[in-house]
Amino acid sequence: MSKLEQEGRREFLKKAAAGTVVTLAPGVMLHSLSAEAAPRTEPVTGKVRWGMLIDANKCAEGCNDCVAACDKENGLNLVDMPEGADESLWERQRPRWIRQITLKDNLTGRLTSLPMMCQHCEEPPCADVCPTGASFRRADGIVMVDRHICIGCRYCMMACPYKARSFIHAEVAEKLTHTPRGKGCVESCNFCVHRLDNGQTTTACQDACKHQAIIFGDLNDPQSAVSQALKKYPSVAIRDDLKLNPGVRYSNI
Amino acid sequence: MKKIHFSEWGIDSPRYWGMLALLGAFVAVAGLSVLYMEHNGHWVTGMTNQIVWGMPHVFAIFLIVAASGALNVASIGTAFDKKVYKPLGRLSALLAITLLAGGLAVLVLDLGQPGRLLIAMTHYNFKSIFAWNIYLYMGFMAVVALYIWFMMDWRMNKYYKPVGILAFLWRIILTTGTGSIFGFIVARQGYDAAILAPMFVIMSFAYGLAVYILVLMFTFKVDGREIGDVVLRRLKNLLGVFAAAVFYFTLVYHLTNLYGTENHAYEAFILRDGGIYTLLFWGGWVFVGCLLPIGIVYHPALGKTRGGIIAAATAVILGGLATVYVIVIGGQAFPMAIFPGKTIVASGFFDGVNGQPFLYSPTLAETLLGIGGIALTLLLTFIAIRVLRFLPTSLANEVADPHYAKS
Numbered sequence: 001m002s003k004l005e006q007e008g009r010r011e012f013l014k015k016a017a018a019g020t021v022v023t024l025a026p027g028v029m030l031h032s033l034s035a036e037a038a039p040r041t042e043p044v045t046g047k048v049r050w051g052m053l054i055d056a057n058k059c060a061e062g063c064n065d066c067v068a069a070c071d072k073e074n075g076l077n078l079v080d081m082p083e084g085a086d087e088s089l090w091e092r093q094r095p096r097w098i099r100q101i102t103l104k105d106n107l108t109g110r111l112t113s114l115p116m117m118c119q120h121c122e123e124p125p126c127a128d129v130c131p132t133g134a135s136f137r138r139a140d141g142i143v144m145v146d147r148h149i150c151i152g153c154r155y156c157m158m159a160c161p162y163k164a165r166s167f168i169h170a171e172v173a174e175k176l177t178h179t180p181r182g183k184g185c186v187e188s189c190n191f192c193v194h195r196l197d198n199g200q201t202t203t204a205c206q207d208a209c210k211h212q213a214i215i216f217g218d219l220n221d222p223q224s225a226v227s228q229a230l231k232k233y234p235s236v237a238i239r240d241d242l243k244l245n246p247g248v249r250y251s252n253i
Numbered sequence: 254m255k256k257i258h259f260s261e262w263g264i265d266s267p268r269y270w271g272m273l274a275l276l277g278a279f280v281a282v283a284g285l286s287v288l289y290m291e292h293n294g295h296w297v298t299g300m301t302n303q304i305v306w307g308m309p310h311v312f313a314i315f316l317i318v319a320a321s322g323a324l325n326v327a328s329i330g331t332a333f334d335k336k337v338y339k340p341l342g343r344l345s346a347l348l349a350i351t352l353l354a355g356g357l358a359v360l361v362l363d364l365g366q367p368g369r370l371l372i373a374m375t376h377y378n379f380k381s382i383f384a385w386n387i388y389l390y391m392g393f394m395a396v397v398a399l400y401i402w403f404m405m406d407w408r409m410n411k412y413y414k415p416v417g418i419l420a421f422l423w424r425i426i427l428t429t430g431t432g433s434i435f436g437f438i439v440a441r442q443g444y445d446a447a448i449l450a451p452m453f454v455i456m457s458f459a460y461g462l463a464v465y466i467l468v469l470m471f472t473f474k475v476d477g478r479e480i481g482d483v484v485l486r487r488l489k490n491l492l493g494v495f496a497a498a499v500f501y502f503t504l505v506y507h508l509t510n511l512y513g514t515e516n517h518a519y520e521a522f523i524l525r526d527g528g529i530y531t532l533l534f535w536g537g538w539v540f541v542g543c544l545l546p547i548g549i550v551y552h553p554a555l556g557k558t559r560g561g562i563i564a565a566a567t568a569v570i571l572g573g574l575a576t577v578y579v580i581v582i583g584g585q586a587f588p589m590a591i592f593p594g595k596t597i598v599a600s601g602f603f604d605g606v607n608g609q610p611f612l613y614s615p616t617l618a619e620t621l622l623g624i625g626g627i628a629l630t631l632l633l634t635f636i637a638i639r640v641l642r643f644l645p646t647s648l649a650n651e652v653a654d655p656h657y658a659k660s
Contacts, residue, residue, distance in 0.1 A: 061599075067601060082296055089296075092611075093296050093300075094302075096302070102599035103595040112595075125438075125440060131373060131378060132372055132384070149369070150366065151366045152364045154365070155383050157305040159437075168294070169294050169295045169301075171294055184294065184295070242440075
């Protein structure tokens with residue numbers, strides 16, 4: 001074997017070894033990382049039921065802070081209008097998890113402002129109608145979509161009485177790690193589940209509301225701020241007639 | 254009544270291949286539309302977060318509903334032992350399969366993730382009527398395929414009646430399931446009604462028979478086969494009865510809605526103020542789909558002409574598409590009553606501000622996908638009748654009429 005050939009072989013082995021390290025290292029890293037994050041692999045339980053009380057009296061008309069905060073927290077502001085799209089049509093196609101609504105009472109003319117989002121029903125119609133089970137309710141009351149098995153049929157959007165869901169109508173170039181998003185799937189507010197799973201106890205909309213109109217917490221804990229407030233003030237569930245027992249309640253509407 | 258013989262569709266090759274090429278072109282255009290929509294995403298369609306089901310669903314639901322109805326002709330022969338319908342059974346069962354295939358293709362290709370069809374086959378939520386429908390549709394195809402085999406193979410003849418009855422029962426359940434997709438939606442004013450399930454069954458009777466009549470007359474005409482007045486008169490009278498039944502269900506559906514104050518706004522929208530939906534309701538659903546065909550079928554002169562029968566069947570189909578459009582799109586365009594007793598005066602997400610309906614204008618791509626479903630149905634039908642013996646060689650009175658000798 002000539003020296004030249006030998007050197008070629010040595011070079012090849014070196015490169016192969018380097019290639020192997022580059023290929024395997026991320027996997028090994030990931031493995032060790034996930035090992036550290038062990039508590040998150042434990043299933044959520046029904047000991048907690050996340051919920052919210054929104055005081056419509058405190059919610060200021062024209063204020064959009066909760067919407068902006070949600071957009072930023074969940075990467076909705078990264079969803080760009082596709083080139084060549086019609087602007088007014090795109091406005092009706094772009095995703096929204098929370099929205100500001102102003103109501104007028106038909107009899108008295110009284111105006112009320114409130115934020116509206118997924119109401120995290122105990123009996124969610126979206127999960128009932130979903131053919132694959134992609135729409136589901138976690139044990140802790142959060143209703144969300146498993147984006148791996150959502151086929152994009154939009155039956156959940158037909159069934160939701162709160163119009164709380166959005167379909168991703170276009171390719172999304174940039175997305176946040178904690179809120180993956182793909183064209184052709186349905187999504188909605190998930191109470192900032194990534195925060196809760198990491199031990200935080202607030203949602204982005206709640207943090208952003210300078211009027212303190214949103215109280216979030218554990219409905220099962222009688223000492224939590226939300227439970228105390230619900231005990232103290234009269235509140236209603238929207239579309240209470242449907243008996244869905246939503247986790248989001250409103251007062252003063 | 255003479256012995257019935259069946260033969261392959263015998264039209265000359267250039268004409269046959271020309272038809273296939275034309276239908277194939279429509280299917281190919283629909284395929285390109287799908288690629289375009291799936292590549293870009295649904296923003297290239299008129300569908301939005303408010304109108305989530307659009308034109309593809311109108312065509313798909315029409316075809317699926319018509320599929321179960323197309324089987325009726327065979328069922329009348331098998332399950333109800335009407336001799337004159339027996340020779341008509343094979344084509345009837347074939348159309349049931351091809352219409353369903355066309356409708357399902359459109360439905361599946363409009364999914365946000367059509368590549369995940371395998372997930373729909375492996376992950377089931379049995380509380381969902383959609384999941385049940387996947388079984389009902391697939392099972393229907395299998396049962397009807399078996400039915401066709403038993404009809405064609407004399408050795409299996411003894412099992413033909415039980416399978417025919419099974420297919421009949423299956424189709425009733427299937428269309429009930431399709432109607433329930435809307436009937437089970439409690440959130441929307443236009444749906445959430447138990448009557449939708451039987452109304453879909455009766456709609457299927459009319460649409461399926463209309464498609465059957467047109468396909469039968471066309472395939473016989475171009476192949477020089479004869480259809481006697483006995484068969485045609487029966488079919489067209491039946492079509493009249495079905496169109497009248499659709500009209501009856503329409504009346505009951507809207508009259509019961511009108512009784513309850515909570516539905517007045519929705520009824521005013523569909524019946525009076527809904528623009529395109531009101532126009533399609535009165536002009537398409539009621540006039541073209543019901544009154545016009547009833548008028549033609551029972552007209553003493555028009556009802557006896559072949560042109561009249563073709564016009565009546567065509568009217569039922571066009572009226573049927575209008576009906577499904579009003580149900581599917583109109584039902585979504587009317588804003589949901591999220592806050593009863595209150596009017597939404599401002600919203601950051603199109604909540605029907607001041608009761609305004611949601612806008613929808615279908616784009617070319619989604620419409621072409623829907624039309625492709627019809628083309629696929631005909632393409633599959635024409636291939637099948639060319640290679641297998643689906644068509645009776647003649648349906649002339651002396652062949653098809655069981656009472657011919659007596660009269």
